[in-house]
Amino acid sequence: MALVAWLKAGETLGDRVMKVDHAGEQGAICVYRAQRWWARWRAPEMVAELDEFLAHERGHRSRFGAELLRRNRRRCRSYYFCAVGGFTLGTLTGIAGRHAIAATTVAIERIVLRHMHAQLQALDSIDQPAADTLRTIIAEEQEHHDRSAARIGAHGLWPTLIDPVVAFSTETVIWLGMRL
Template sequence: MDIGPGMALTARLKSGETLGDRVMKVDHAGEHGAVCIYSAQRWFARWRAPDMVDELDAFLAHERSHRALFFAELQRRGRGRCRSYVWCGIGGLMLGTITGIAGRGAIAATTVAIERVVLRHMREQIAALEGVDEPAVRTLTIIIAEEQEHHDLSAARLPSSGVWQRLIDPIVSVSTEAVIWLGMRL
C-alpha cells in the first residue's frame, strides 16, 4: 500500500460526490481526531505537563473551530460525515491518552508529526482544488495558518535530539498518512 505524498488525493468517489466533497469529509474526520487527541492530552497534562495546559487549550479551541468549519461546509454541500469519523475519534483518544501520560516531550512530538503530515496534505488539497472548488479552498486556507502555528510552537518545545521525536514521529506520521489514505477511499 503506497501512502506516500500525493496519494491521498486519489479517492474512490461515490456517485455525485466531488473531490472537494471527499476532502471536506476526510478533513472533518481528521479534525475530530485532533479534538480527541488534544482533549486527552490536556486531561493528563494537568499532572504530567501543567505548563502546557494553556497551549493545549488554545490548540483544542482551534481544532474545534476547524471541525465546525468543515461541518458547516459539509452541510452546505448536503454531505454527511466520513465513515472514518468515529475511528478518528477513537484513535485520537488512544493516542492522546498514551502521549498525555508520557508527558511534555511526547505531546509536542505528536503535534509536530501530525501537523507536518496534515499541512502537506492541506497544501496538496488546495493545489488540486484551486479553480475547481473555491469554497473548499477557502475553508482549507482559513485553517492552515493555525495548523502551522501548532506545528511551530510544538517544534520549539522539542530538543534537537529528543527520544520522543525519534520514537513517535515515524509511528504517528505513518498512522496519520494511513488514516487519510483510508478516509479518501471509504
C-alpha cells in the same frame, strides 16, 4: 490524480476532502482532549497551550462541518475511527509527558499540512469554497506545528520514537478516509 481516484458516485473532490478533513479534526480534538487531561499532572505548563490548540481544532471541525452541511453531505465513515484513534494516541502521549505531547503535535501537523497544501493545490481551480475553507485553517495548523517544534527542538528521544509511528498512523487514517 490520486486524490480523485476514490470518489463515490456523485461526489466531488471537494466533498471528499471536506469529509476526510472534518474527520481528521475530530481526531485532533480527541488527541488534545486526552493530552490535556493527562497534562494536568504530567505537564501543567502546557494546559493553556493545549486549551488554545483544542479551541482551534474545534473551530476547524466546525468550518468543515458547515461546508459539509452547505454541500448536503454526510460526515466521513472514518469520523469515529479518528475519534477513537485520537483519544488513544492522546492518552498514551499525555501519560508520557511534555516532550511526547509536543512531538505528537509536530508529527501530526507535518503530515496534515502536507496533505492540506496538496488538497489546496488540487481544489484551487475547481472548488473555491473548499479551497477557501482550507486556507482559513492552514495558518493555525502551522502555528501548532511550529510552537510544538520549538518546545522539543529537533532531536531527542520522543521525536525519534513518536514521529514514525504517528506519521504512519496519520497517513493511514487519511488514506482510509479517502477510500471509505
